[in-house]
Amino acid sequence: MVRFGSTVDPGAAPPAAPGPARTAHRVVIVSASMGAGHDGAAAELARRISAAGTEVVRYDLLDLLPARLGRAVCDGYHRLLDHAPWVYQRIYQGAERAGGSGPLARTLLRATENRLLRALPDGTGAVVSTYPGASRILGSLRLDGRLTVPVLTYLTDFSVHPFWVAPGVDTHLAAHAVPAGQARALGARDVRICGPVTGPRFRPGEPAERRAARERFGLPADAPLALLVAGSWGVGSLHEAAAEIRATGAALPVVLCGRNTALAERLRADGIEHAFGWTDDMPGLMHAADVLVQNAGGLTSLEALATGLPVVSYRCIPGHGLTNAAALDEAGVAAWVHAPDELGRTLAAVLDGSLGERQHRAGQALFTPRDGGPEEAIIGACGGAGAGPRRTDGVAVSSRLPAGGGSCAVPRAPHQGRAPSRPVLGLPPAGGGEAAVPVVVPSGGSVVPPGGAAAPGSARRRPAGRPGRVRPVLVMRRFAVTVAVACAVSVGGVGAGFASVHHSAGLLHAIDHHLDPDDFHLHGKGPRP
Template identity: 50%
Template sequence: MERVVIVSARVGAGHDGAARELARRLTERGIRVSRVDFLDLLPGRLGRALCGAYHRQLEIAPRSWDWLLGALGSPAPAAAARRFAALAAPGLAEAAGDTQLVLSTYPLATHAAARLRARGRLEPALVAYLTDPSVHRLCVSRWADLTIAPNEIAAQQARAFGAVRTLVTPPLVGPAFRPVTGTAERARLRLAHGLPADRPLALVVSGSWGVGEVERTVADLVTDGATEPVVVCGRNDALRARLERAGLRHVFGWVDTMADLMRACDVVVQNAGGLTTSEALATGLPVLTYRCLPGHGRANAAVLDQDGTVPWVRSPDGLGEAVRAALATGPVTSMAWPVEVAG
């Protein structure tokens, strides 16, 4: 039986979400899949420290992430990041074992595998899966046999950064994310989640960590009044507590039934997370980007706005207009995802 190793990282939910869906699809085809976490391949407690530092940075000084991503686009800092990634190479070599394919959904994992490939210590094919609509230089390695992109703009960016071969495919979304079947299902789901039956609902999502200007987004929606906010705080318990103290009625923490919650709502307002956008569009919901995260959030927002998939709303007044337009348009009934192989 063929064996594939998928390397992800528990840095937010996007990389793990893609890895999980890849594993499900490959397993259905009779392929033996092993999943490993890049952070666990680093020596000692370095992986935990890296994850914690990134989380704190987004919570405390999110604008510094903009600066750091910009710096990592320069040759010297990018080379330093690749050297750091190489610390995970010995563990990855052991995990790869007798596999036929290493599939990475996390940039630093891609570079750990690339280090092995460059030194002749990785025989399996290497595939890099890009989880975001936009591409940073650090996401691409010329040692990857194939780079999979979620849209043609991302594929073009990857080729500009040296990707040898690219494939454009629809973003990976689990089968639970499907459009609502009708008013009866929506009414049932609203009742199950304690949501009002007779009001348009805006689902506010800010990733598994609940970071960003969530409270200001909620306040802007409340002021506008066209929809009632339904907020998912992920694992940010402090954010959830603050919103509940402020009197917001529909606040959730970590949600295992996100597909059901999406089908209960009318529009998604998010801060440029790739996974959330893909899931919402697969569910048939119109999506808006608002008060997006610095760094990759803004880069994703620009690409999604450019290709006409998700409008990037830049002001509170614009938010009200965009929400009303989304409600008037209704469910997204079809998405045109290009599929192309390019050299």
């Protein structure tokens, strides 16, 4: 059973009375709706773990950010990729040099720690992250002893940015030896090669399925087709890439624009006949195509490999798009085309030559992982979480559930002991706070609150309002965080415009990482040597 959590006031329902203990069997997965890849990996992990009989609770980290900043962070990231990709490249490289992230991101993540900790339900046996920001928060909670159950990170990218490798995370799960090696080089602990997390619908198609898919999407029956994708947002140079694929004569472009409907309309107006918006039949499109051309190296690339479709990286977006293309190329599962004059030769070699055969063998090998599937590692960690109580800040924290199910007993301090100043897993802070209320998602996909009727709309619930008086300290803290972030965003926006006028990308590095005016100069081409 998969449950979607929401953060609400914990006072509504007292914890169950203690009973005979058994090992905890509940996994919490934290992702982030920054595009569709992190959520897609979380959904497939949840499906596999739930199918094995372990309860799963999922959270979107953006819903837990303070002052309702999640949507602003997501929108800012989207706009950066769409309108100022060179700025994102500078930020990505600066964070890489800094070993993770800039001070603004670290401040925001620290402000989220208690909110995420309070959201974890009693009886949690393991916590899994599919987003690097969540890994940073969970690793910090593990390091200072406030979170006493195992934390695992599933690396959704094929390349590993330092932001992914958080101190305190117990296990890192990788799809291939290349990202596993990068994670180890960055200091990751207990790295395991577990293969991609692609859904069961992504499998090699039969000739009849290929014909039916082409007919369903109105595609030519016999022409070689290149499926051009750019994630759920449709960002990057899709217009140029589609025209260049068509000009090679090696394949006919079929462009998937995600939720960017305006781009699909522009492409059709410019003669790219087969341009589609969002579709739920991605396996069907892959069965219809002969090659996938991608620019980000995310989950879609792995889904294509699962269907037996060769993959080519071209006109990659900055940051993770470039590093993922390099890692996929190193692994031998996707050719990286660096320039337009290489595109035709590469497509021909993938479609009709030995390059396509080698990629197919390497891609299929991904799905026979050396260390078993990721769900096995996660369920194993969850099963081992009930070894006994752990003491944190003077509180005995139990990771066992009552025999009848439900939530575990509230951890108790030793006789007349002082309650900790910060929350511990399973123990709400004194005077209120937030806790997780699971929401059951049945096979139909609608949300069913415990004991209630199905509610229409999205399966993931957003944080609900918290009734009752809010503590003044909490109000002041939220106000301070909001002001700080607003100031930082304003400074960043002014800096971006200033840098655009003066052609000085080094200014953005100074703003995001050092706040040091000496890191840039106005009339040069970059930072001072």
